[in-house]
Amino acid sequence: MEHDAGSRHAAGLFTSAAPHRAGDGHALLAPVLVLNASYEPINVCAARRALVLVLKGVAMTEEENGHFLHSARVAMRLPSVIRLLEYRRIPHQSRALSRKNILLRDRNTCQYCGTVLASSELTLDHVIPRSRGGASTWENLVACCHPCNRRKGNQSPTEAGMKLMREPRAFNLHTSRHIMRLMGRSDDKWRKYLFY
Ligand SMILES: [Zn+2]
Numbered sequence: 009m010e011h012d013a014g015s016r017h018a019a020g021l022f023t024s025a026a027p028h029r030a031g032d033g034h035a036l037l038a039p040v041l042v043l044n045a046s047y048e049p050i051n052v053c054a055a056r057r058a059l060v061l062v063l064k065g066v067a068m069t070e071e072e073n074g075h076f077l078h079s080a081r082v083a084m085r086l087p088s089v090i091r092l093l094e095y096r097r098i099p100h101q102s103r104a105l106s107r108k109n110i111l112l113r114d115r116n117t118c119q120y121c122g123t124v125l126a127s128s129e130l131t132l133d134h135v136i137p138r139s140r141g142g143a144s145t146w147e148n149l150v151a152c153c154h155p156c157n158r159r160k161g162n163q164s165p166t167e168a169g170m171k172l173m174r175e176p177r178a179f180n181l182h183t184s185r186h187i188m189r190l191m192g193r194s195d196d197k198w199r200k201y202l203f204y
Contacts, residue, residue: 035075040087041198045095049201058090067092071197088197114151120170123153137162146178
């Protein structure tokens with residue numbers, strides 16, 4: 009969750025007007041699909057962040073999620089999909105190579121045994137070990153559980169008799185869209201922007 013000046017401002021706007029109700033917090037965390045001005049899906053953020061963007065006039069609501077944010081005077085409809093009013097150039101490969109993003113790409117799944125684990129219980133495995141010249145790149149790093157990591161040791165997957173669930177790839181727009189689709193499966197309103 010981002011806490012910039014904008015979201016603090018917006019939070020203050022509502023909490024000062026009405027005490028937080030139990031349901032509001034959860035609704036504010038609901039994922040919202042962010043579209044570029046061109047209607048291209050580019051990101052997912054929490055409803056609270058989306059609301060701030062709308063209130064700032066940076067984005068407009070394209071779809072609502074059916075929930076309201078209540079204050080003493082007004083009930084604001086929470087968005088499900090927002091669209092930026094100004095076109096933003098998205099670099100071809102906009103995601104930085106980081107542990108967090110590798111785990112996100114691999115959906116916290118050990119790429120050798122398929123176990124889904126908390127981030128803290130996963131490590132990064134160099135498919136071709138570093139000691140053998142393997143680079144720290146999107147294509148050579150995968151999420152891995154500790155038992156698999158120990159078993160593989162200083163070997164290539166073939167040598168260790170282990171098989172990758174899938175070829176590791178850079179986290180590009182295609183991968184991002186795949187993840188947005190997974191997140192949007194439960195929200196029909198996202199479909200027309202993501203499934204084409
Ligand atoms: Zn494993």
